[in-house]
Amino acid sequence: MTIYLDSAATAPMRKEAIDAYVEAANNAFGNTQSLHDAGSLAADYLASCKKLWGQFLNVRQDGIYFTGNASEANQLAIRSLLKGRPEHCRSIVSTQLEHASVLSVFHELEQEGYDITYVPVDEFGRIDLDAYEQLVNAQTALVVMQLVNSEMGAVQPVEQCAKIAQQFGVPLHSDIVQGFGKLPVDIGSWGVASAVCSAHKIGGPKGVGIAYLDPAIHWESVYEGTTHQGGFRAGTIDVPGIVSASIAAKHAVMEQPANYEHARKLQDYLIEHLPEGIIATGDIKSKSPFIHGLVLPHVEGQWMMLACNRAQIAISTGTACKIGYGEAMSAMLAMGTESDAAKKFVRVSFHKETTNDEIDHFIQLVGQSLSEFFPHS
Known part of the structure; x- marks a missing residue:
């Protein structure tokens, strides 16, 4: 699944x-x-x-x-x-x-x-x-x-x-x-x-x-x-x-306070367990806890998205309304990120049914790819 x-x-x-x-x-x-x-x-x-x-x-x-x-x-x-x-x-x-x-x-x-x-x-x-x-x-x-x-x-x-x-x-x-x-x-x-x-x-x-x-x-x-x-x-x-x-x-409006708190806890869990070298974009204190842009240290976002897909994990390289890096690249460059780093961008985003276990699977896969890329680190 x-x-x-x-x-x-x-x-x-x-x-x-x-x-x-x-x-x-x-x-x-x-x-x-x-x-x-x-x-x-x-x-x-x-x-x-x-x-x-x-x-x-x-x-x-x-x-x-x-x-x-x-x-x-x-x-x-x-x-x-x-x-x-x-x-x-x-x-x-x-x-x-x-x-x-x-x-x-x-x-x-x-x-x-x-x-x-x-x-x-x-x-x-x-x-x-x-x-x-x-x-x-x-x-x-x-x-x-x-x-x-x-x-x-x-x-x-x-x-x-x-x-x-x-x-x-x-x-x-x-x-x-x-x-x-x-x-x-x-x-x-x-x-x-x-x-x-x-x-x-x-x-x-x-x-x-x-x-x-x-x-x-x-x-x-x-x-x-x-x-x-x-x-x-x-x-x-x-x-x-x-x-x-x-x-x-x-229903979304009725559940909004509870879903926000759930997303905030998921955000804390994700940030706490991210492998070393991965940069979480945005200010944790003021951003939406539902959306997380991550800059990888080793591979392009498209590569990681395909690797996740093979493991039955759905993530993205940014908005689905523009093929490739389009919008994510525009946003990253506006924030002062170098273009090479912006190409290594992936996005994970949560809904009310997202669990810590699901985040663990994503983190494990990213960690595995890092260890393969940097075997001596």
Whole structure:
């Protein structure tokens, strides 16, 4: 049986979420845009889910939208907010630790004349708040600040960043995919203009992204003529998927304090037993205990990932949304890691069922590879 240490890529689906999907698929199969009873029933299910997500995030439910995934939600939210900003605001402030879906839209926006400024981060991946404060001004169109980095788990001060941006009337978008259901999240009190979650990171189905856009902030549709979801996203809404995602989120939020404590203990165990020479990235005191970036002293991350796979242990070399080292390399270089060392990066990530025994198997395999590589050490 596979030891699964890659929950940051996707988490196992919860039984409650699977059951909810089946029930909703049987009962709420109508199109929410249809005016007959089947359509009305599906629309009722959708309204209930929006209400739940409003409660989870402490925001207005009329600002909740559903997409095909969090990558799409990031891109739609960023572009929707930018279309609503004054024409003279052409500067975006962010970090190089963002998810691939955000970095790719930045690349497109640069071609369209936007200026992307990246806030420097320290060796633990935490932003320089003083530098950030200097970069945000009345010409800033948007701030994009991920809550939890998906490579090594660095947590950014999103609430402080949002409050600084608000002084200039600048909206802040936050990808909270690796934070929601794992850390305490309160988008409403933080003053975040938009945020994005992902169902499959918390035991829900793949193919459901959740976006929040503050209804008090002006935004415009990315695609002209879109009628679904107030113009935010085109296409028939996947009601069973959204119901399943909402039930998974309900359980994740209820279990969040206990799961955090479990992950913190696993983190302590991992760090205490790591073989000598392996560097754990990130600041243990402030990072998410669910995600661990490790730099190996001897082999490239891809080699170790394949060795683990042969032993039925699932780890990764970083985010699954970019082939190879992409995002992990970008994050490591931003933190001042040399490129050769960054290639030796692997990531392990936990979920609520992860055990010390599973971590032991991983540590033993890494230790064995080290002893083969350094036989006299």
